[in-house]
Amino acid sequence: MATKVSAKDIHKNYGAVEALRGVSIDVQEGEVHAICGDNGAGKSTLIKVLAGVETPDRGEVIIDGSPCLFTNPTDALRAGIATIHQDLAVAPRMTIYQNIFMGAELTSRFLGVPFLDKKTMRRDSLTYMSQLNKSITDMNIKVEALSGGQRQAVAICRALRWNAGVVVLDEPTAALGVRETEQVLELIRSLKKAGKTVILISHSMKDVVAVADRVSILRHGENQLQLETAGLSADDLSRYILSGETTQVH
Template identity: 60%
Template sequence: MSEILSVRGAKKSYGAVVALRGADLSVTWGEVHAICGDNGAGKSTFIKLISGVETADEGEIAVKGAVSRFSNPREALAAGIATIHQDLGLAPRMSIYQNVFMGSELERRRFGIKVLDRKAMIEEARGYLGQLNSTLEDMTAPVENLSGGQRQAVAICRALRWKAEIIIMDEPTAALGVRETEQVLKLIRTLRSNGVTVILISHNMKDVVAVADRVTIFSGGRSVESHSTDGLDADALSHLIITSATT
């Protein structure tokens, strides 16, 4: 089976506003799959359906061949889907390792009483960051002291901690400078080489062609076309998005 995620005919309205009119997505194991399209095209709404933040009015989601219906993000996580939202959902004052283990802390017994296993969490957090080839050393450093790219790495480590097989990233480079953007693209490539499937929402065509294997274009609440990024440059992709919006 080459498909890890398949969505067919997803529809979602908010009162009178139709956000999705019928969107499909087919994601292959281990690929980086970008979702592009104009503002209001329905990309974030679509991601909310896959990540359990919202439920679809119609349509079918299958993960690893099993039809799934998530009522909350925990159910999506249990199915192996973790979403990194644009705000990253980190606690800035807390340390790197505390952020990685937030809500799933490791414990040990001391004189028969459960206590947090700080040492194990620090070691494990270091392991996840190592998998991302991160240069961060001090796991007790507060996240507020980190750069945008480093924060993204911490958010990814949290997804790895949950054993996510699919990591969805909504605009991961939108607020970043050139060097940090490069760092995040490197993180995405490292995830792919570790066998993690990535779904990337981005308005940055250069990032998309640099890192994605495939791109699906959304327009007016529908998925209109899907292409390999082989031989596609940023200008050609922009052109596809513009022409798909007018057809």
């Protein structure tokens, strides 16, 4: 199970467009590490590399000290990195437990005949959910009946079922209201308490300073600055991103 992730000198071109030009980040075990930057900074491309969606032209991803080559998302999952994209990829008309075990359904046998082990899937789903949101106790509820924040919990539970040590959250509070946003931030805190490493991509500086331990700022596909978030305000972080400053002002 992955716990520490490094990206070293990552380059990625799309034709003549240089999306990443030597980006490097180090994400420590058990921390919440935010990746920020203006549009076109390279955040999405970096996440695609970590998720196995894209293969870098140069550079490498290092998991717990060992270089890894991801050619698809399954490779990243096997290495312990689960990425939860903005669209969540949940099935609204299916139940919570069906979503958590989607593609990995548990089966049992009775008189030699295989059948879905719904009881075990519901039980295990509740175990995963209790780590994040104890108010959700009925695993038979359809996802379409849940709030945006609760749907995030379902998607994160799927990552826990994969036994991921690193959870990447891509804009998890986008388009959510104040109450739902706070639910998602609490989910991130719960992941950290559970010993998971979290990589957070967000345009909300308020959210970043609320939950992240450190933040890496990208600009035009390159590293700009890395900051500790302790004592940092949302306005401070926005100023760094907009100004392009490469050294921290105390």
